[in-house]
Amino acid sequence: MYRLLVTGLKGQIGQAIKDRIEHQGWDVLFTDIDTLDITNDEQVAAVFKAFKPDVVINAAGYTDVDRAEHDVAAAEYVNAYGPYLLAIQCHKLGSLLIHFSTEYIFNGRNHSTYVETDTPAPLNVYGRTKLQGEQYIKACLSHYIIIRTSWVFSEYGRNFVTTMLSLSRKDAPIRIVNDQFGCPTYAGDLANLVVDITKDHQAETGRYQFGDYNFCGDSGCGNSSGDSGVSWLDFAYAIFDELDKYQPGEQGRNLTGVTTEEYASIAIRPKNGILNCHKISPIFRPLDWRRKLRHVIAITMA
Numbered sequence: 417m418y419r420l421l422v423t424g425l426k427g428q429i430g431q432a433i434k435d436r437i438e439h440q441g442w443d444v445l446f447t448d449i450d451t452l453d454i455t456n457d458e459q460v461a462a463v464f465k466a467f468k469p470d471v472v473i474n475a476a477g478y479t480d481v482d483r484a485e486h487d488v489a490a491a492e493y494v495n496a497y498g499p500y501l502l503a504i505q506c507h508k509l510g511s512l513l514i515h516f517s518t519e520y521i522f523n524g525r526n527h528s529t530y531v532e533t534d535t536p537a538p539l540n541v542y543g544r545t546k547l548q549g550e551q552y553i554k555a556c557l558s559h560y561i562i563i564r565t566s567w568v569f570s571e572y573g574r575n576f577v578t579t580m581l582s583l584s585r586k587d588a589p590i591r592i593v594n595d596q597f598g599c600p601t602y603a604g605d606l607a608n609l610v611v612d613i614t615k616d617h618q619a620e621t622g623r624y625q626f627g628d629y630n631f632c633g634d635s636g637c638g639n640s641s642g643d644s645g646v647s648w649l650d651f652a653y654a655i656f657d658e659l660d661k662y663q664p665g666e667q668g669r670n671l672t673g674v675t676t677e678e679y680a681s682i683a684i685r686p687k688n689g690i691l692n693c694h695k696i697s698p699i700f701r702p703l704d705w706r707r708k709l710r711h712v713i714a715i716t717m718a
C-alpha cells in the first residue's frame with residue numbers, strides 16, 4: 417500500500433490534513449512531537465526504517481515568530497535541522513518530501529508580488545530558519561515540493577481568526593497593523609493541495625514538478641487580478657463583518673489601525689508579504705479566502 421508519513425499532526429495544517437487525507441486508501445502514519453520529534457535523528461531514522469514512506473508531509477514547525485527572536489536555537493532545530501533530517505532519510509528511500517515554507521523568507525520591500533524565483537532576504541529569526549530549512553532540503557534532495565504560504569487560518573488551534581474571535585468577547589480596544597499586506601490562506605485548502613500532489617505523485621501524472629510553489633488564498637492578491645492584497649486590519653474587519661451576522665451590533669467598533677512602528681512587535685515583519693500564485697494556478701487554483709473565512713466562523717459559532 418502507498419505510505420504517507422505526516423509530521424506536526426497537532427498543528428493547524430496537520431489537523432486539516434488529517435481531516436482530508438483519510439478515506440484516500442493510503443496507509444498514513446500521523447505523528448507529532450510526542451511520537452516523532454523531527455529534530456531527533458535516531459527517532460527520525462527509526463521511523464523511516466520501520467515505515468518506509470513513499471511521501472513525507474512535514475507540517476511540523478516552530479511558528480511563534482516573536483518568541484523565535486529569543487529562542488533562536490529551538491527555532492533553528494525545528495525549522496532547519498528537522499527538515500534536514502527528513503530530507504536525508506527521503507533521499508535514502510527515494511521518497512517525496514512535501515514541506516511548508518513562508519513569505520517571511522522575503523524582506524517585503526518588493527513593489528510587486530513575490531514569485532518563486534525572487535531572492536530571499538529574511539528580516540527575522542523565523543524567516544531565516546525557514547529559509548535554512550529550504551536550503552538544507554534543496555542541498556540533500558531532488559524529490560521535494562516546497563509550498564510557500566502565508567497568514568494561515570483555520571478552525572483548529574490558535575491563529576489570527578481565533579484570536580480575533582476571542583478578543584471580540586472583550587469590550588476593549590483592539591490595535592491591528594494596517595501597513596503590512598499579505599494573503600490569508602485556509603489550512604483546509606493547503607491540505608487539499610497536499611492530497612492533490614500526493615495523488616499526482618502516486619499516479620505519476622507529472623502535473624507537479626519538483627521545486628517551489630507559492631500558494632495562498634485568493635482575493636485577487638498576487639494571483640489573477642493583481643491587486644495589492646489585504647492588510648491585517650482589512651483581515652480583521654472581514655472577520656468582524658462575518659461575526660456581525662451571528663452577533664448583530666457594531667462588532668468591529670473596537671478596531672483601530674496602527675502602523676508597524678506604533679505596534680512595535682518583537683520581530684520585524686515584511687510589509688509586503690504577497691505571494692504570486694501564477695505558477696500553481698493552472699494546476700491547483702487558489703480559492704477565495706473570504707468564503708473559507710465564512711466557513712470557519714460558521715463552524716466556530718455553531
Ligand SMILES: NC(=O)c1ccc[n+]([C@@H]2O[C@H](COP(=O)([O-])OP(=O)(O)OC[C@H]3O[C@@H](n4cnc5c(N)ncnc54)[C@H](OP(=O)(O)O)[C@@H]3O)[C@@H](O)[C@H]2O)c1
Binds near residue numbers: 427449452518567568
Ligand atoms: N501559520 C502560518 O501562518 C504559516 C504561514 C506560512 C508557513 N507556515 C508553515 O506551515 C507549517 C505548519 O504551520 P502551522 O500553522 O500548522 O503551525 P502550528 O499550528 O504551530 O503547528 C506546528 C506543529 O509542529 C509541532 N512541532 C513543533 N516542534 C516539533 C518537533 N520538533 N517535531 C515534531 N513536531 C513539532 C508543534 O507542536 P507543539 O505545538 O507541541 O510545539 C505543532 O503541533 C510550518 O512549517 C510553518 O512554518 C505557517
